[in-house]
Amino acid sequence: MSMSRSSRFRERLLLTRLVFACAAAICVLSCNTVQADVTQSSEIVKKIVDDWNHRQQIRGFRYVVGGIHIVPKGWISQHDPPGSPRTDVPSDEVVIDVKTEYFVDLERNRSRIERDFEIYDSEVSRFARMFQVQLYDGQNSQVFYPRDRNPDIFDEARASGPWQADLEFRSNGGPAFGRIDLPVLLAHGMVLDQGGRTLSPTGTLRRDLNADDFTVYGHAVRDGRECVVLRSQTDHTRSNPPYNEYWVDMERDSTVVRFVRYIRGSEDSQIDLWYDEDDGLGLPLARYVFMESFEGRLVRTREESVLEYEAEPAITDSLFYVEPQPGFNVADRVTNRRYRVGLPGQPDRDLAELAMEMDRGYRNSTRRLLLLSMSILMFLVGGFLYIYYLKRRKVRPI
Numbered sequence: 001m002s003m004s005r006s007s008r009f010r011e012r013l014l015l016t017r018l019v020f021a022c023a024a025a026i027c028v029l030s031c032n033t034v035q036a037d038v039t040q041s042s043e044i045v046k047k048i049v050d051d052w053n054h055r056q057q058i059r060g061f062r063y064v065v066g067g068i069h070i071v072p073k074g075w076i077s078q079h080d081p082p083g084s085p086r087t088d089v090p091s092d093e094v095v096i097d098v099k100t101e102y103f104v105d106l107e108r109n110r111s112r113i114e115r116d117f118e119i120y121d122s123e124v125s126r127f128a129r130m131f132q133v134q135l136y137d138g139q140n141s142q143v144f145y146p147r148d149r150n151p152d153i154f155d156e157a158r159a160s161g162p163w164q165a166d167l168e169f170r171s172n173g174g175p176a177f178g179r180i181d182l183p184v185l186l187a188h189g190m191v192l193d194q195g196g197r198t199l200s201p202t203g204t205l206r207r208d209l210n211a212d213d214f215t216v217y218g219h220a221v222r223d224g225r226e227c228v229v230l231r232s233q234t235d236h237t238r239s240n241p242p243y244n245e246y247w248v249d250m251e252r253d254s255t256v257v258r259f260v261r262y263i264r265g266s267e268d269s270q271i272d273l274w275y276d277e278d279d280g281l282g283l284p285l286a287r288y289v290f291m292e293s294f295e296g297r298l299v300r301t302r303e304e305s306v307l308e309y310e311a312e313p314a315i316t317d318s319l320f321y322v323e324p325q326p327g328f329n330v331a332d333r334v335t336n337r338r339y340r341v342g343l344p345g346q347p348d349r350d351l352a353e354l355a356m357e358m359d360r361g362y363r364n365s366t367r368r369l370l371l372l373s374m375s376i377l378m379f380l381v382g383g384f385l386y387i388y389y390l391k392r393r394k395v396r397p398i
Contacts, residue, residue: 041216044228044250049211051254055189056206059107062313063184063285066099067304069117075299076120089120094127098304102184103319104175109204110320111136111175121152123160128152134176137320141176143168144322163351165331165338167324174203180290180302183273186256187285192232192244196261217245222257222272225249240264255283267293276309284309 070093077089096118103112113134121128131149135142144167147154153164170176177185177198185191185198190205192198200207217231227247234241247258252275259271269292275283287305291298324330328341329351338351 042211044216045214045230046211048228048230048248048250048254049209049214051250052189052191053209055253056106058188059312060105060315061102061188061284062104062308062310063102063306064099064308065102065184065285065304066097066307067287067302069096069098070094070301070303071096072299078294089125090127096127098302099307100181100304102181103313103315104184104205105315105320106188106206108138109136109175109206110138110315111177111205112319113176113181116149123158133322135320135322136175137317140321141170141172141174142322143170143176163329163338166328167322167330169330169332169334171334174199175205177205179269182259183271183285183288183290183304186259186271186273187275187283191246191256192261196242196244214246220247222247225251225257227257242268253278253283269293276306284311 071090072093073090074088075090077084077086080086098118099116101112101114105111111134114131115134116129116131118127119130120126129150129152131146133142133144133146135144145153145165147166150164153160156162179196179198181198182192185205189209190198190207191209193200193207199205213233214230215233217229220227220229227249230246230248232244232246234243242261242263245258245260245262246256247260249255249257255273255275257273257275259269259273261268261270269290271288271290273288274286276286277283285306288303290302290304292300324341326341326343329338330341331338339348340351342348
């Protein structure tokens with residue numbers, strides 16, 4: 001992580017934002033002036049949705065993506081409740097190096113996501129490196145924190161260090177894909193539902209898309225190529241409901257080249273995507289820029305490139321599940337239990353009980369140290385008084 005980048009990087013970022021703003025303005029003009037025939041629109045939507053459903057039929061994939069995550073000044077503290085003493089955290093724009101590896105088995109709805117990033121640690125008031133592995137084997141949802149990759153969070157000088165979980169069991173019931181993972185999903189025809197969820201109602205990544213859920217909003221141009229702009233049908237029972245916008249290059253397998261999410265009528269996030277050439281199993285993702293907004297202003301940017309890609313890689317069961325090992329701290333959020341896995345032949349220990357034992361041991365050690373210190377002090381005071389007494393009696397000590 002660095003608190004600043006070269007002027008070349010800042011100029012490139014500014015140019016990127018300017019290009020996106022201009023493209024958005026062009027899209028508005030285009031979408032307001034080009035109206036498609038209803039029948040033609042229906043055929044266009046059906047073709048795009050059929051292409052998306054087809055792109056989902058790949059058995060699986062592996063991506064390694066890496067780049068930067070830009071955190072603007074004050075972004076963290078602006079989410080604090082009113083009256084919070086923190087202001088301007090971070091105190092300057094922060095650029096964080098990020099890297100993510102995806103193993104996805106679409107046929108059996110399994111995933112492994114390895115994330116290498118930084119997170120703001122309020123306990124020490126600084127950004128700390130974190131490496132986590134999010135796993136789903138079709139039944140169990142886990143998060144694994146390898147100790148050798150996480151020296152910051154396992155630091156025993158921290159109050160929470162000794163009790164930091166090596167392994168968590170969660171009850172989210174599906175692959176742990178969030179908004180930051182959208183580029184990888186969009187590249188393979190997996191789009192959000194109306195509520196902004198990445199998983200289908202059954203908890204699968206694959207979603208049987210229906211043409212009735214989309215409508216043609218208009219046409220736009222990006223990078224000199226014409227795009228059809230689709231919008232998701234909104235929930236008309238709600239006031240000012242959220243909706244999604246997809247810029248689609250129909251000449252390139254209906255790839256999504258831009259995604260925009262609207263909340264309460266304002267742009268909430270925008271993703272621009274670029275693709276490599278067709279490898280026979282579809283057009284793989286090449287790079288993307290992900291920008292998030294808050295109350296009308298840009299708050300976060302991720303700019304990443306694909307470092308490695310493999311279609312339908314060899315996949316083994318061990319990729320998607322971590323067996324708790326002796327000495328692991330386990331946080332089981334399904335059963336609401338926290339424990340330390342026992343050594344061979346020994347039972348597991350409740351972390352709360354271990355913490356109480358450690359606290360009692362600390363208090364006992366402190367008490368013994370205090371008694372020893374008092375004894376030494378009394379001995380020294382007694383000796384001093386005895387010498388003083390002898391001097392007063394003008395008797396030479398033996």
